[in-house]
Amino acid sequence: MSSFAVMLTDTHTHLYSEAFAEDRNQMMQRAFDAGIDRFFIPAIDSGYTEAMYALEADYPKNVFLMMGLHPTSVKENFEEELAHVEEQFKRRNFYAVGEIGIDLYWDKSTLGIQKIAFKRQIQLAKKYKLPIVIHCRDAFDEIFEVLETEKSDDLFGIFHCFTGTYEQAQRALSFNMKLGIGGVVTFKNGKIDTFLDQIPLKHIVLETDSPYLAPAPFRGKRNESSYLALVCKKLSEIYNVSEEEIAKVTTENSKDVFGI
Structure with a gap:
């Protein structure tokens, strides 16, 4: 893999996670x-901001930060958290607003405020002319409902960890989204491998979501960015092209989204 002319881009990885506290440098x-030499880092909430900045300081040429409020962190204090996000944008540049969206797997009772937070952060992305990176869990209809109200030429980004149907993929693409494909594509019951070859490769970016969602044969264990090579390999089988071609096209796609 390291002999590739084109390096891979991990468009979604929580490298600042406590899961890497013991061996972060070796993992990198x-x-x-x-x-893999480019890592795009999604935010969760204010509790992780300093850890993200520290990671960036350690790997300034490789680590590119996003800023946003993760839907599972949308609680009673969400206004304070959104104020923190907005304050960070005033202080410095980021490459996306993310990860943002709706998660109804953990808590359905916060749907109302999750929608508010999602919409507000989409508007923040438009203000700064940035992509959004969407987290969607058990919430495709709710996500699409909010996107419909914000649909415009300046709405674009990535549908992170896409695990929907072919029809939902088409709907996501209609909002100028690329599909973030990670370890799920290697799962026996992942399902997206059954139709992915019908989605042109120009709409796909690669991700790990590490430390979560490790690809086979590491499923259930801690994920890390090096495993992106396994996702690349699986996509080369699905699309019937070389791994170099997957690396080249998906890295170009990541540059289209993030502008770098």
Whole structure:
């Protein structure tokens, strides 16, 4: 993998996570050795902001930060959290507003405020002319409902960890979204591998979502960015093209979204 002419881009990885506290530098080296050299880092909430900045300071040429409020962190204090997000944007540049969206797997009772937070952050992305990175869990209809109200030429981004149907994929693409494909594509019951080849590769970006959702054969274990090579390999089988071609096209796609 490391002999690739084109390096891979992990468009979604929580490298600042406590899961990497013991071996972060070694984990990063494994990723570099596997041919991954660009890492886009989604935010969760204010509790992780300093850890994100520290990671960026350690790897300034490779780590690109997003800022946003994750839907599972949308609680009673969400206004304070959104104020924190807005304050960070006033202080410095980011490459996306994310990860944002709706998650009804953990808590359906917060749907109302999740929608408010999602919509407000989409508007923030438009203000700064940035992409959004969407988190969607058990919430396709609710996500699409909000996107419909914000649909415009300046709405674009990535549908992170896409696990929907072919029809939902088409709907996501209609909002100028690319599909973030990660470890789920290697799962026996992942389902997206059954139709992905009907989605042109120009709409796909690669991601790990590490430390979550490790691809087979590491399913259930801690995920890390070096495993992106396994996602790339699976996509080369699905699309029947070389791994180099997958790396080249998906990295170009990531540049289209993030502008770098």
